[in-house]
Amino acid sequence: MxxxxxxxxxxxxxxxxxxxxxxxxxxxxxxxxxxxxxxxxxxxxxxxxxxxxxxxxxxxxxxxxxxxxxxxxxxxxxxxxxxxxxxxxxxxxxxxxxxxxxxxxIGRTPRSNMATYTGLFDHVRKLFADTKGAKARRYDAGRFSFNVAKGRCETCLGEGSVCVELLFLPSVYAPCPTCHGCRFNTKTLEIKYRGKSVADVLGMTVDVAAEFFVEELQVFRSLNVLREVGLGYLRLGQPATELSGGEAQRIKLATELQRxxxxxxxxxxxxxxxxxxxxxxxxxxxxxxxxxxxxxxxxxxxxxxxxxxxxxxxxxxxxxxxxxxxxxxxxxxxxxxxxxxxxxxxxxxxxxxx
The missing domain is CATH 3.40.50.300 (P-loop containing nucleotide triphosphate hydrolases)
Incomplete structure (x- = not known):
């Protein structure tokens, strides 16, 4: 410096x-x-x-x-x-x-993640709702949320994992056998935005997503701020429970910088x-x-x-x-x-x- x-x-x-x-x-x-x-x-x-x-x-x-x-x-x-x-x-x-x-x-359960905390996911869901496939089926933005019954996998209720209780050992979590961890039901995943499902987008890193959404100004601006605070390597849908304290702090800073x-x-x-x-x-x-x-x-x-x-x-x-x-x-x-x-x-x- x-x-x-x-x-x-x-x-x-x-x-x-x-x-x-x-x-x-x-x-x-x-x-x-x-x-x-x-x-x-x-x-x-x-x-x-x-x-x-x-x-x-x-x-x-x-x-x-x-x-x-x-x-x-x-x-x-x-x-x-x-x-x-x-x-x-x-x-x-x-x-x-x-x-x-x-x-x-930024949250104490796997339902909280960087995309939802920053508000970035709201814009992504609207993009999916505006696709021809979604309009033909009359899917709204809520359909592309794993917290809403109509779009989520009903086996894991949008958690992406299921709890396996063991007799003499602590319970463990395993990927959902129905959605394989993607959180959404099959009908929701059939809707594509530029060839990607909503689960595919949540699986992208910030760096990859910034290139993917380069023409969507609102989404790109949010992603670029996340890159500028050194979070380009994180997945958009990475659960809050997997984030370090420093990562959580920089996500909060990025959210503030967007205001x-x-x-x-x-x-x-x-x-x-x-x-x-x-x-x-x-x-x-x-x-x-x-x-x-x-x-x-x-x-x-x-x-x-x-x-x-x-x-x-x-x-x-x-x-x-x-x-x-x-x-x-x-x-x-x-x-x-x-x-x-x-x-x-x-x-x-x-x-x-x-």
Whole structure:
């Protein structure tokens, strides 16, 4: 990645007396209208500050509901739910919307997949419904959904697999003996769009589908965004249960990127580059910088030094982990943070900048 001149903040979101986990009465300011990386060793307090405290305080300030997963406690240990103390002093008036692009699953059952989550499948189903064969049989778009009785395989009810119960072992899932995993009934599969059935399309990777639908602008635009965030290898119908946390996060980002940008949105991401090839990291950064150029604010928790070096602002938390962390060790443009001797991130950042 080439070096760039850091953008200037358009304002500041100032937090005071933030207390959560190892953060104790912390005062911190986040620049608005720029790309900020929050860094530090594992356990330093990055997630406590960004993914928890910042999210909760901003959501409260906007009156925007957020979903917090309750920790699961077993019989031996009761887990205390930690809440954030602190307040936003100023800057909330410059934020119109909060978007948290986290790594939680996009669905908990095989019925959820990338095509349905992004809304891409809605456009695909309409294309099939507009074919001559579908019109002759009076099939509507609902016919091409595996969640609707008229189009799905009735043996597996559109799951694509059936549960086989074993006497002394856990149940296992096997491909449906009727549809062989394609989820649709025979009549539905007889309808073709450019020689492909709806099951064939769901079996395509994003890269293959982008070439197949190159002349369908709405579908191609969605597929291209998925490629730009490094998901070209995923199948459109790949179940949500087979996706990693990083893949789920990038699907959510791609869904957001397809929306009309109105500016003044705060985007928060937790290590979005995890597991990505350097070329995909560069493509992802292009998309995130595009959000900033559209008048939004992007804050990421990040370990990738090339991403941190490309940031407009860096907030380094530490200096250590646990009780030895929870402080703002350094804050400023990357080249300034790289010179702070107390920061454990500094020497690695200096190497990335050289």
């Amino acid at each position: 080439s070096k760039k001149i850091p953008r200037t903040a358009k304002g500041w979101l100032r937090l005071r007396d933030v207390t959560r986990n190892n953060l104790r009465g912390l005062d911190v300011s986040f620049p608005l209208g720029v790309f900020t990386s929050v860094t530090g060793v594992s356990g330093s307090g990055k997630s406590s500050l960004v993914s928890h405290a910042l999210v909760e305080l901003v959501a409260e300030g906007l009156g925007q509901p957020i979903t917090v997963e309750e920790p699961v406690a077993d019989d031996l240990e009761q887990t205390t739910i930690v809440t954030t103390a602190g307040e936003i002093v100023s800057g909330i008036e410059h934020i119109g919307r909060l978007v948290v692009v986290d790594q939680k699953p 009309v940008q109105r500016g003044n949105t705060l985007y928060i991401l937790d290590e979005p580059t995890t597991g990505l090839h350097p070329s995909d990291v560069e493509r992802l950064m292009k998309q995130l910088n595009g959000l900033v150029e559209a008048g939004n604010t992007v804050i990421v928790i990040e370990h990738d030094m090339h991403v941190i070096a490309e940031s407009d602002w860096v907030i380094d938390i530490g200096p250590g982990a646990g009780d030895e962390g929870g402080l703002v060790v350094a804050a400023g443009p990357p080249d300034e943070v790289a010179q702070v001797s107390r920061s454990r991130t500094a020497p690695y950042l200096a190497a990335a900048l050289s």
